[in-house]
Amino acid sequence: MLELLPHLLNGIALGLLFSLVALGFMLILGLMEQINLAHGSLFALGAYFAYAVCAAKLPLPNEAIAAWAAVPLGWRFATAIVVAPILVAPFGLVLERLMRRTYGRDPLYGLLLTFGVAMVLEEMIRVIWGTRDYMLPVPNDIGGGFIMLDLIWSTYRFWAAAMAIVAMAGVWFIVERTRFGAMVKAGAHDSEIVQALGIDLTRLRVWIFVLGTMLAAFAGVVMAPLWGIRPHMGVDAVVPAFLIIVLGGVGSFWGAVIGGLLVGMVVGLSAAYASEWSMLSMYLLLIGVVAFRARGLFGKKSVLEV
Amino acid sequence: MTQIERGAPAITLAMIGTWLVFASVPLWIEKVGLYQYLGVEILIFATYALAYNLVLGHAGLPSFGHGAFFGIGAYAFGLAQHHVWPNLWFCLAAAAAAAAIAGLIVALFISHRRGIYYALMTIAFGQVFWFVAIKATSITGGEDGLLKIERLPVTAGFASFDLKSNVALFYFVLVVFAAVTVFLWRLVHSPFGRVVKAIKQNEMRARFVGYNVWAYKAAVLILSACLSGMAGGMFAMAQNSAFPDVMSLHYSGYVVMMTLVGGGLVSFWGPVIGAAAFFLARDVIGAVTTGWMLWFGLCFVILVLFKPEGIAGLFQGYMRSRAAPKNAPPQPAPTSVAR
Numbered sequence A: 001m002l003e004l005l006p007h008l009l010n011g012i013a014l015g016l017l018f019s020l021v022a023l024g025f026m027l028i029l030g031l032m033e034q035i036n037l038a039h040g041s042l043f044a045l046g047a048y049f050a051y052a053v054c055a056a057k058l059p060l061p062n063e064a065i066a067a068w069a070a071v072p073l074g075w076r077f078a079t080a081i082v083v084a085p086i087l088v089a090p091f092g093l094v095l096e097r098l099m100r101r102t103y104g105r106d107p108l109y110g111l112l113l114t115f116g117v118a119m120v121l122e123e124m125i126r127v128i129w130g131t132r133d134y135m136l137p138v139p140n141d142i143g144g145g146f147i148m149l150d151l152i153w154s155t156y157r158f159w160a161a162a163m164a165i166v167a168m169a170g171v172w173f174i175v176e177r178t179r180f181g182a183m184v185k186a187g188a189h190d191s192e193i194v195q196a197l198g199i200d201l202t203r204l205r206v207w208i209f210v211l212g213t214m215l216a217a218f219a220g221v222v223m224a225p226l227w228g229i230r231p232h233m234g235v236d237a238v239v240p241a242f243l244i245i246v247l248g249g250v251g252s253f254w255g256a257v258i259g260g261l262l263v264g265m266v267v268g269l270s271a272a273y274a275s276e277w278s279m280l281s282m283y284l285l286l287i288g289v290v291a292f293r294a295r296g297l298f299g300k301k302s303v304l305e306v
Numbered sequence B: 001m002t003q004i005e006r007g008a009p010a011i012t013l014a015m016i017g018t019w020l021v022f023a024s025v026p027l028w029i030e031k032v033g034l035y036q037y038l039g040v041e042i043l044i045f046a047t048y049a050l051a052y053n054l055v056l057g058h059a060g061l062p063s064f065g066h067g068a069f070f071g072i073g074a075y076a077f078g079l080a081q082h083h084v085w086p087n088l089w090f091c092l093a094a095a096a097a098a099a100a101i102a103g104l105i106v107a108l109f110i111s112h113r114r115g116i117y118y119a120l121m122t123i124a125f126g127q128v129f130w131f132v133a134i135k136a137t138s139i140t141g142g143e144d145g146l147l148k149i150e151r152l153p154v155t156a157g158f159a160s161f162d163l164k165s166n167v168a169l170f171y172f173v174l175v176v177f178a179a180v181t182v183f184l185w186r187l188v189h190s191p192f193g194r195v196v197k198a199i200k201q202n203e204m205r206a207r208f209v210g211y212n213v214w215a216y217k218a219a220v221l222i223l224s225a226c227l228s229g230m231a232g233g234m235f236a237m238a239q240n241s242a243f244p245d246v247m248s249l250h251y252s253g254y255v256v257m258m259t260l261v262g263g264g265l266v267s268f269w270g271p272v273i274g275a276a277a278f279f280l281a282r283d284v285i286g287a288v289t290t291g292w293m294l295w296f297g298l299c300f301v302i303l304v305l306f307k308p309e310g311i312a313g314l315f316q317g318y319m320r321s322r323a324a325p326k327n328a329p330p331q332p333a334p335t336s337v338a339r
Helices: A003-034 A039-053 A064-068 A072-103 A105-129 A155-177 A178-189 A191-196 A202-227 A232-250 A252-275 A275-290 B015-030 B036-059 B067-083 B087-112 B115-135 B167-190 B191-201 B202-211 B214-237 B248-260 B268-287 B294-307 B310-323
Strands: A145-148 A151-154 B155-158 B160-162
Touching: A003 A039, A003 A155, A003 A178, A003 A202, A003 A232, A003 A252, A039 A072, A039 A105, A039 A202, A039 A232, A072 A105, A072 A202, A072 B294, A105 A232, A105 B087, A105 B115, A105 B248, A105 B294, A151 A155, A151 B294, A155 A178, A155 A202, A155 A252, A178 A202, A191 B115, A202 A232, A202 A252, A232 A252, A232 A275, A232 B248, A252 A275, A252 B310, A275 B087, A275 B115, B015 B036, B036 B167, B036 B191, B036 B214, B067 B087, B067 B115, B067 B155, B067 B214, B087 B115, B087 B155, B087 B214, B087 B268, B115 B248, B167 B191, B167 B214, B191 B202, B191 B214, B202 B214, B214 B268, B248 B294, B248 B310, B268 B294, B268 B310
Parallel strands: none
Antiparallel strands: A145 A151, B155 B160
């Protein structure tokens, strides 16, 4: 039993990261009932922008680049975490603008639209940055590793998990404890009444979308040092994200968190026995759960079932 | 199923026209600066997209993991050839059967799902099959793929035709394509097809009328998977190999794009138009710029936003506006039923 502890701990850290990746996806799906398959591409875009900021490969005059490159890596990394989501936010704005045409129609159109946008964004990344892999350098203070329970651990993974907790707490606070969150939830529940009360639902939806986009980009920055940066990282991220949401139940914040932790632990534990096949375990987990609980663990009835 | 709905002959003029156009392709394709293999690719994917449209366009079930069936067909073709019996008909049947079995497994789990949940579950299953194809290296060759798949000769009792050249393979694929079009045309215009159409329009009503909706939805998926697997088998033959790529989410998405761009939601022939448009766009746009998917993707996005009926829908709209005399009373809205 004790020898499984490191794998379990690893799984929890992994689960928190999966939940982080799924967070923005969940926000848009849960509150607007729109599947955003472009979530992964926005995630990738965040990672690429973070690389551009961190490695000082920006389209700026040479002197500015040189001055920026002289700044310590820790500061550049910290800046990237803040700046990359802001740089990606306009993409979310444009996407919301496009998606507005699909509101009220079969949710399938939103799915198809965002799939198309994901293709376009991924191809854009290929055109701009090429197909090669990049690595986001981690500052020494939070990089490296340490030894615990006879295993070598990556320090950064724990920092990333901590950042995931902070982001999740932030989203929980916004959705559950602010007026904005209350209005948004009410709007998802009954848009007509909310609009009759004089609340501008269109504006609210733009904000949710931008928030979801920035969360995607933030997750991209956090995950970049662990997963590496490459054009198809978006698909690698969006598939576990939707899987976690379906597993936890659409529209449930805690469902997404617990779904993420479950997936992480299953992947972590199965890695102890069959490391090659560990990623398969999450699909089997999903299929097993959904075969018995159609709406996932904590799911509510939603328009998506129509 | 043999009974044909009135007004829908077994073989139509459009069908013969399409076959004739395709039959003439090897005569001129090189003269316009393209190459023979492109024709083979278009026909195989047209067959695949037609099979896919049975699920998306006719039954209204958004499968996002269809690449799995295509890929399973490709692998089954290669494995049957390497390990069992290198006979074209046997290997194609094996491809179709393997994909149908995979379709059956998926159908058991998802046939009571609809809409987005159906899409998400098909993505999950698609990923499972794709993942297995990559990791089961000893069977599938992993990321390197299954190599040395031969283009087997067509044997028909006494005679046998070699398919080594792309032109010969093209005509073989055309024959299969023709058979699939006749089969699917008859199927969607049969009583079975009408029930499927009814389920697309209103599943609950169809259930209340007394149809076993679950069984119909499962049957549609299995049939579509079976035909997709056959297309996959032909693709393995065309490529002389089978790769896990075609099973990825990307490729599963490509067939959705082809079907929609062509107009599979409103037209029986939409998927064929879409497959041709997809590969022509790849080669023509790809010759001018590197990111061809960027432009094709943009076209797709614009179509989804403004004209989900696709190219066939544009054409139908044009024909209607020409046919309708000026100052005529407004026509009833076209039904979104593939015909």
